[in-house]
Amino acid sequence: MHKRSSLIELTKGRWREFRREPSAFFFVIFMPILWMVILGAAFSGKENVKVQVGWIEGQTATSPFNIDIPASLSSNSAIILHRGSVEEINLKHLRGEIAAIVSTDPTGLKIIYDTASQEGTNASSIIKSTLQEAAGRTDPLSITSEKITIPGTRYIDFLIPGLLALSIMTSSLFGTGMLIVSNRRENLLKRYLATPMKPHEYLISHIFGRTFIFIVEVAAILITGYLMFGFKSAGSYISLLAFAFLGTAAFTSLAILCAARTANPATMNGMTNIISLPMMLVAGVWFSRANFPEWLGQIVQYLPLTALVDGLRRIALEGANLSTLMSESVILLAYTLLSTAAATKLFKWY
Amino acid sequence: MLPSISRFPVVDAQSLTKKFGTLTAVDNISLKLEPGECLAILGPNGAGKTTTVEMLEGLLTPTSGHLKVFGMDMQKQRSEILERVGVLLQETNMYKRYTVKETLQLFSSFYKNPDDPLAIIDRMNLKDKTNVQLKNLSGGQKQRVYLGACLINNPELIFLDEPTTGLDPQSRRSIWDLLNALKSHHKSMILTTHYMEEAEKLADRIIIFDHGKIIAEGTLNHLIALHCDGQVITFSLATNHKQILSDELPKVLTSLKSEHQVFSSAVPIGNRVEIVAHSTSSMITAILETLKKHNYEVHELNMRSGSLEDVFIKLTGRSIRDA
Numbered sequence A: 001m002h003k004r005s006s007l008i009e010l011t012k013g014r015w016r017e018f019r020r021e022p023s024a025f026f027f028v029i030f031m032p033i034l035w036m037v038i039l040g041a042a043f044s045g046k047e048n049v050k051v052q053v054g055w056i057e058g059q060t061a062t063s064p065f066n067i068d069i070p071a072s073l074s075s076n077s078a079i080i081l082h083r084g085s086v087e088e089i090n091l092k093h094l095r096g097e098i099a100a101i102v103s104t105d106p107t108g109l110k111i112i113y114d115t116a117s118q119e120g121t122n123a124s125s126i127i128k129s130t131l132q133e134a135a136g137r138t139d140p141l142s143i144t145s146e147k148i149t150i151p152g153t154r155y156i157d158f159l160i161p162g163l164l165a166l167s168i169m170t171s172s173l174f175g176t177g178m179l180i181v182s183n184r185r186e187n188l189l190k191r192y193l194a195t196p197m198k199p200h201e202y203l204i205s206h207i208f209g210r211t212f213i214f215i216v217e218v219a220a221i222l223i224t225g226y227l228m229f230g231f232k233s234a235g236s237y238i239s240l241l242a243f244a245f246l247g248t249a250a251f252t253s254l255a256i257l258c259a260a261r262t263a264n265p266a267t268m269n270g271m272t273n274i275i276s277l278p279m280m281l282v283a284g285v286w287f288s289r290a291n292f293p294e295w296l297g298q299i300v301q302y303l304p305l306t307a308l309v310d311g312l313r314r315i316a317l318e319g320a321n322l323s324t325l326m327s328e329s330v331i332l333l334a335y336t337l338l339s340t341a342a343a344t345k346l347f348k349w350y
Numbered sequence B: 001m002l003p004s005i006s007r008f009p010v011v012d013a014q015s016l017t018k019k020f021g022t023l024t025a026v027d028n029i030s031l032k033l034e035p036g037e038c039l040a041i042l043g044p045n046g047a048g049k050t051t052t053v054e055m056l057e058g059l060l061t062p063t064s065g066h067l068k069v070f071g072m073d074m075q076k077q078r079s080e081i082l083e084r085v086g087v088l089l090q091e092t093n094m095y096k097r098y099t100v101k102e103t104l105q106l107f108s109s110f111y112k113n114p115d116d117p118l119a120i121i122d123r124m125n126l127k128d129k130t131n132v133q134l135k136n137l138s139g140g141q142k143q144r145v146y147l148g149a150c151l152i153n154n155p156e157l158i159f160l161d162e163p164t165t166g167l168d169p170q171s172r173r174s175i176w177d178l179l180n181a182l183k184s185h186h187k188s189m190i191l192t193t194h195y196m197e198e199a200e201k202l203a204d205r206i207i208i209f210d211h212g213k214i215i216a217e218g219t220l221n222h223l224i225a226l227h228c229d230g231q232v233i234t235f236s237l238a239t240n241h242k243q244i245l246s247d248e249l250p251k252v253l254t255s256l257k258s259e260h261q262v263f264s265s266a267v268p269i270g271n272r273v274e275i276v277a278h279s280t281s282s283m284i285t286a287i288l289e290t291l292k293k294h295n296y297e298v299h300e301l302n303m304r305s306g307s308l309e310d311v312f313i314k315l316t317g318r319s320i321r322d323a
């Protein structure tokens, strides 16, 4: 009889456990797709969004420029004008339904908006030029704008690499951690310990086993992204998969480290949540990190999810490949090696 | 496979002690297992059986003491030893979505010279379950899968921690048949059990544990002759009232003991009293007289020759069923 390799058998087992566990399958495959569909639909067509402007009824509409302010604003098709009482308009502004309020008094004209808000700033500049032109400003230079869509600048193109990273993180952390904890609870780890199987093979099998699983989840996201939103990666899919594997290895090792001594599923759940939730918010999965304060950006760039999101995005959007992603790759490899080493030291078999 | 002919005992444990914090679970025990021998460890719950066996399996490190298996040191040559050892733990659940074949293939991959998983499946009488997932097996069938995993490396030394606990009588018997077949292949075995019948059927030698110590050791006949030589008389009172029983039985016993010195032991178990007697007729007379004096009617009076169970009761003061 030919001799089976314990590492290969254990790894095959990981895949089997995943494939035959319906809930694992559901979360890994359908959750990211659900996110993509919901967010993709919510944010698509955002480039045509109109500017919401508030006008308080009963103000002097013409003074002091002898133009009809509300009429001029309404005549610009990029503006939607809300008319109402002071209370109504202020309330709408507070709720974010209105980006800016135009107000007049005998001394002049005011635009009220939140200077920290992108929408407010945008609205203010559109209001200004609309009214200036209505009042008779002639621009020395005639500029027309041509509307094109650069591939990869849509929100969905930004979002899909982020969702890939997120789904690799959550499925590696939760899947691996829970599996080890339940193996320990059922005394299966102790049973393994009573065989000559080398303990590190059990740990490594989790990383290799995840490889098959993440190929399935990455493929599911990419195929759905392509079919629904025409998403295509600028860089090669081999680079994308290779880099995603580095992420899988890093998060699986982190999960093994968290599960090294835990026998209670609730504790395990808590630990993985503490690790994953803050990263989910600050790593730039949903929005660019460009607007973060500098000190936060400094810390965040060393998080494994940040490295994974950035790397995947640079491959998918900018066509980077592994050799141009040195710092991200080093960060992920460091997490993998350090966590595995620590886990091997700390691991309890029962 | 030839029986291993060895100058060494297969297992040689000297003064093993295991402490969990302040609790001494196993207290300075020594035991040897000769090649081809089957040793049964009996003892009530918490006596330290599992702790002892797990030290012998190399799963727990003894707090103190020396352990050699196949003449090798467990700390230094662990994987060499485990290559030749089979283990059935007291409580394990293997992955429930593996099939029987997948489970045994996985375990076979851990050893240098494993048996063919399909041959093991056949030996465990699980051929029709080869491709069935563990979650769809009965308790007895699952236990046979675990036993198969324990035998996959064709071990010379087998540890079985309560191999039939929780099984129905029929499954228990089928496990006993499998174990008896192993015995005829000169495997060395250590098994723990709560079933006297199991120890009587399988063991060449029996060790009784209590509170982490060995309190008796020997062959079945030796133990019975030593601790239960005579007839066992059992009687019960014609009442089931707990209060009366707990108040009155001790009085009856004291009275019996002070007035008649003919018995060697008397132990109350529920509403029954068991007494080992050498001179049965005078003992029965004594019992009836005493009960009459206390105004009790005897409900049942039985007499039989001593068994392992009686030895156990006499030594631990507990019935094995309560233990």
Ligand SMILES: Nc1ncnc2c1ncn2[C@@H]1O[C@H](COP(=O)(O)OP(=O)(O)OP(=O)(O)O)[C@@H](O)[C@H]1O
Binding pocket: B020, B023, B025, B043, B044, B045, B046, B047, B048, B049, B050, B051, B052, B090
């Ligand atoms: N890991 C542990 N930590 C602390 N105490 C333990 C541990 N394992 C066992 N014990 C204690 O050691 C004692 C012996 O336990 P052990 O499991 O060896 O008993 P046993 O004879 O196998 O009992 P049973 O018949 O119920 O299986 C018990 O009091 C138990 O509570």
Ligand SMILES: [Mg+2]
Binding pocket: B049, B050, B051, B090, B161
């Ligand atoms: Mg036990």
